[in-house]
Amino acid sequence: MAIKNAKLKIKDCNGMGMYIHIPFCIKKCRYCDFYSLPGKNESDLDNYVRALLKEIRIRGEQMPAVQLESIYLGGGTPSMLDGRQLGSIIRACGDNFTIIPGAEISMEANPATLDKAKLAAMEAAGINRLSLGVQSFFDDELALMGRVHDAAAVRETVELIHSRGWENFNLDLIYGLPGQSLKRWWQNLKQALDCKPCHLSLYLLQLEEHTPMGKDAAQGRLQMLDEDEEWRMYNLAMEYLAERGFVHYEISNFCRPGWECRHNLVYWQGREYLGLGAGAVSFVAGSRYMNQPDFKGYTGALISGEQWPIKELERMEGRELMIDALILGLRLCEGIDLAHFQQRFGVDISSEYKGIIVQYMNRGLLNIENGRLSFTKAGYFLSNQVLSQFMD
Ligand SMILES: C[S@@+](CC[C@H](N)C(=O)[O-])C[C@H]1O[C@@H](n2cnc3c(N)ncnc32)[C@H](O)[C@@H]1O
Numbered sequence: 392m393a394i395k396n397a398k399l400k401i402k403d404c405n406g407m408g409m410y411i412h413i414p415f416c417i418k419k420c421r422y423c424d425f426y427s428l429p430g431k432n433e434s435d436l437d438n439y440v441r442a443l444l445k446e447i448r449i450r451g452e453q454m455p456a457v458q459l460e461s462i463y464l465g466g467g468t469p470s471m472l473d474g475r476q477l478g479s480i481i482r483a484c485g486d487n488f489t490i491i492p493g494a495e496i497s498m499e500a501n502p503a504t505l506d507k508a509k510l511a512a513m514e515a516a517g518i519n520r521l522s523l524g525v526q527s528f529f530d531d532e533l534a535l536m537g538r539v540h541d542a543a544a545v546r547e548t549v550e551l552i553h554s555r556g557w558e559n560f561n562l563d564l565i566y567g568l569p570g571q572s573l574k575r576w577w578q579n580l581k582q583a584l585d586c587k588p589c590h591l592s593l594y595l596l597q598l599e600e601h602t603p604m605g606k607d608a609a610q611g612r613l614q615m616l617d618e619d620e621e622w623r624m625y626n627l628a629m630e631y632l633a634e635r636g637f638v639h640y641e642i643s644n645f646c647r648p649g650w651e652c653r654h655n656l657v658y659w660q661g662r663e664y665l666g667l668g669a670g671a672v673s674f675v676a677g678s679r680y681m682n683q684p685d686f687k688g689y690t691g692a693l694i695s696g697e698q699w700p701i702k703e704l705e706r707m708e709g710r711e712l713m714i715d716a717l718i719l720g721l722r723l724c725e726g727i728d729l730a731h732f733q734q735r736f737g738v739d740i741s742s743e744y745k746g747i748i749v750q751y752m753n754r755g756l757l758n759i760e761n762g763r764l765s766f767t768k769a770g771y772f773l774s775n776q777v778l779s780q781f782m783d
């Protein structure tokens with residue numbers, strides 16, 4: 392039962408990733424714009440899993456040579472599925488694709504949905520990494536966000552995770568909440584570390600206008616923090632976590648040495664992945680395409696043996712693929728190896744983008760060192776601004 396996941400180093404990774412979207416949540420959080428439907432309807436869940444099993448089989452037939460180095464069940468809230476459903480999904484992946492020994496099999500979970508039996512079922516299914524949506528250790532912050540659990544539930548869940556021997560787990564936190572002080576954020580970080588995770592994902596609150604919190608902010612009922620305060624929070628996290636032995640390996644992600652999330656590395660290293668389930672995105676042979684975020688259309692079509700709704704997002708060639716790899720690669724703190732990049736795409740970034748690079752180096756946001764182009768600490772925080780220049 393102990394989950395001592397054998398870790399592959401970043402450079403050992405060469406398989407594909409598979410993302411499986413589970414578009415259900417107990418209740419919609421007030422900030423969330425992800426494709427997920429609130430409420431638990433057993434027959435919807437069951438039908439959705441039936442449809443997923445069919446999609447896994449069809450995709451396996453289409454791409455029999457695929458070797459998976461990671462499978463990631465995300466959402467929504469995959470931990471709403473029961474042990475039988477989780478087991479059937481992972482088994483279907485193994486029956487229809489080659490899963491590389493030691494592959495990372497991750498699942499996102501909401502603290503309100505985990506108990507001892509669920510964890511045991513996850514272990515039996517072969518899931519070996521857990522990503523827990525914590526967001527905050529304060530009840531008032533959790534209430535503001537409309538979370539279905541309180542801080543005590545988070546602590547109980549973490550205790551349970553430890554009691555079953557799991558080492559490979561992540562906690563998600565959100566910072567920059569309206570009214571959040573720097574001290575509160577520091578206390579959140581401190582309590583997160585007390586949980587002894589090997590990985591932390593720290594997300595700055597992003598609000599779309601159509602979400603309840605987005606509406607409150609747009610209509611002045613919620614006051615967002617200013618950018619300087621958000622930067623102080625991010626900077627505090629970088630310093631605090633570095634002092635405690637965490638490696639900052641991607642703009643929003645920190646881990647104990649060697650515990651990078653291999654699935655996310657597949658994305659940032661510009662490698663191919665398959666996305667299964669309603670709303671999931673795939674990247675194969677230069678094309679990015681999405682299963683339409685339409686639970687009913689997806690389930691109905693697959694169960695009745697028809698083509699499910701898919702939308703091509705972008706078909707990239709040559710230069711577009713190069714820019715895509717540049718933008719994804721810069722998200723990694725190790726940055727981009729300029730010589731390797733030139734070998735792969737035939738482009739010398741430092742001369743091709745000299746104007747942008749020099750401009751942002753002068754502003755202290757980009758850096759070239761030991762043949763690698765990377766963001767500085769201040770650059771991570773303003774990365775969207777810089778990356779949009781490369782896209783233009
Ligand atoms: C799919 S959820 C994780 C699992 C589960 N659904 C949960 O929330 O407990 C992925 C993570 O994205 C982050 N997230 C979602 N919406 C966000 C937003 N609007 N701003 C910042 N972070 C967000 C949260 O930290 C959340 O845990």
Ligand code: SF4
Nearest residue numbers: 416419420423466467
């Ligand atoms: S944050 Fe997670 S639990 Fe909340 S609505 Fe979004 S996907 Fe569901």
